[in-house]
Amino acid sequence: MGTKIFIVDDHYMIVEGIRSLLQYQKGIEWMGHAMNAASCLAFLQQEQPEVILMDINLPDMSGIDLCKEVKAKYKGIHIVGLSSFNQQSFIQKMLDNGASGYVLKNATREELVDAIETVMNGKIFLSNEAELTVKKNEDSKTPIITRREKEVLLLIANGLTNNEIAVKLFISITTVETHRKNLLAKFEVKNTASLIRMATQFQLI
Amino acid sequence: MGTKIFIVDDHYMIVEGIRSLLQYQKGIEWMGHAMNAASCLAFLQQEQPEVILMDINLPDMSGIDLCKEVKAKYKGIHIVGLSSFNQQSFIQKMLDNGASGYVLKNATREELVDAIETVMNGKIFLSNEAELTVKKNEDSKTPIITRREKEVLLLIANGLTNNEIAVKLFISITTVETHRKNLLAKFEVKNTASLIRMATQFQLI
DNA sequence: CTCAATATCCTGTTTTCAGGGGATTGATTG
DNA sequence: CAATCAATCCCCTGAAAACAGGATATTGAG
Structure with a gap:
């Protein structure tokens, strides 16, 4: 049996895209998807996946908040942030709220699979570009204001x-x-x- | 034979998502995809689709510019803008540069098919939300500056x-x-x- | 408890901006 | 041609912001 994964994203194309990329991938079991935070939480009461791919922009709640809530209730679930933006602040907030990784929406199948395997091993996965951004922003970081x-x-x-x-x-x-x-x-x-x-x-x- | 469509987008997930949504759709023939503006233009020298779904954010050229170029060279091709952003300025620029429509990336299969049919009939298609944005911004429009x-x-x-x-x-x-x-x-x-x-x-x- | 960070307040001087007026030139266009 | 607009220049006043020095509570983390 493969790693059970679940997706939360309100973009049909993304959901279908990921499904298509991972459908016949060995070692991965597609459990389904939710289009918003509410139905994600409802689903989790019935079944728990091992990895959730989660958009940071959801209609009813920000992925950052949802991430926090899910990790609070189901500590064992690994969460991978999913976004088209490559912005350090979002990445950082997801990680702060318990996410194990971050994948950009222009990731390849290999990158996706790699991300899932990496977080299953308890490690942190960041998309190549995302990693670069984190590094780049270390120099010119946001001032700390009160x-x-x-x-x-x-x-x-x-x-x-x-x-x-x-x-x-x-x-x-x-x-x-x-x-x-x-x-x-x-x-x-x-x-x-x-x-x-x-x-x-x-x-x- | 269905309407020949082609996609330009650098996001694998989006390309796969659209392919998955339209693959078995009657009346639509998938010609392929390009990940950037250059390979799109190269493809067009060989074959011409009837409709191009085009991301506004491409790695080598903005979709807005690519749209202009394609329309200049191949007047008969209908272009549908594709973006996760619902921003009036982008929509307007795409339309100004010859696009026939605009679809958000959270569109459903029905919306996609509808968009393709609509532009094939020579009409303009705007996503529900995109239409709203255009309307909303009619009041507070960008000042005209020299x-x-x-x-x-x-x-x-x-x-x-x-x-x-x-x-x-x-x-x-x-x-x-x-x-x-x-x-x-x-x-x-x-x-x-x-x-x-x-x-x-x-x-x- | 102590210390550093934070928020608060002050007096000056100098610089920059906002807002009011008016005017000329050249290009565009109905 | 007359009208319009963009771009340029000028003067003036008062308001606002920037700069340079302070000082003093409060509070929150170690």
Whole structure:
């Protein structure tokens, strides 16, 4: 009997694609698929696969949250993230929430099989490109900003002036200025335009 | 003999998924697939399909450009855009470049078949959701900005001050100020932060 | 408990931006 | 041809943000 796998993805083409790639693969047993988080959880109450391939974008819940929930309830299930994006923040969040690996949607059959085998052996699997991204982003990583700074950043992005922000957050305008100063410093930029640009690139807003 | 279709997409899973969805579909003849723009163009020199399903994200060329090129050389081929994103700007650009339709990657088999039939009849096909997006964005559409304004916008986004922009573009600082004023007016915002935010949302930078 | 991080507040000065006005040139187009 | 628009330039004012120095609670992890 092969490794029991299950897929959660709301894209028919992806589900069919993976089914087609793995259908006659030795050592792999296709248990079915779910199109959303809810029916995935419902399925798991009946049967448990060994590996779940899980999209990070689901209609009812983010794959990141679903990953957390599944790992909390069924510790033995290995989860492989599945996404067309090659973005470090998502990869990291999936891994933080208990995922054992991450495969891009342009993976080959070999890569898929490799991923499933690797996580079954208790190891971490990252797509080649995903691995590169992780490495690349080690240099230019997202600045670590505090909760308050993020609040201020969001309000800046929404076009509020320091004064308006101060009113909204019940703090002094000078405090807002300080947070702003720190944001500029942390992002290593020298004005608002670059700040907002960087922040969007890092997907903070 | 069915409608001859061809697929250009660099995602194995998508290609396999579509193949699986359409393989035994009556009235459709699968001609093959290409993983990039170059091999698509090479294939077209040998044979011409009636409908091409084309990803907007290709490794060597954007689907938007490829669409233009294919339509220029082979006017009779109907092109259906294929993407996981539901973004008005992409849809619009594909249609501007001669595409006959647009299908999201979470389309069902029925939707795919419908799309192919529709474009074969010389009509435009848009995915349900894509149609909604187009409608939604009719209200809040991208401002029309001039070449020069876009240049200035990019430099603002890169963190240059008016002075630096003036030097770089060999124009007076007052001219830069004017362009900036016009940008704020066109985007209907009142400061740089909002301007950059809007510009990124409209994917101008 | 201690220390570092965080959040808060202050006073200045200088630079940059926003918003108001008006004007000229050249290209396009109905 | 007249009208429109893009692109250029100019002046002015006041507001906002950036820069340079501080200082002081609070709190949370080791």
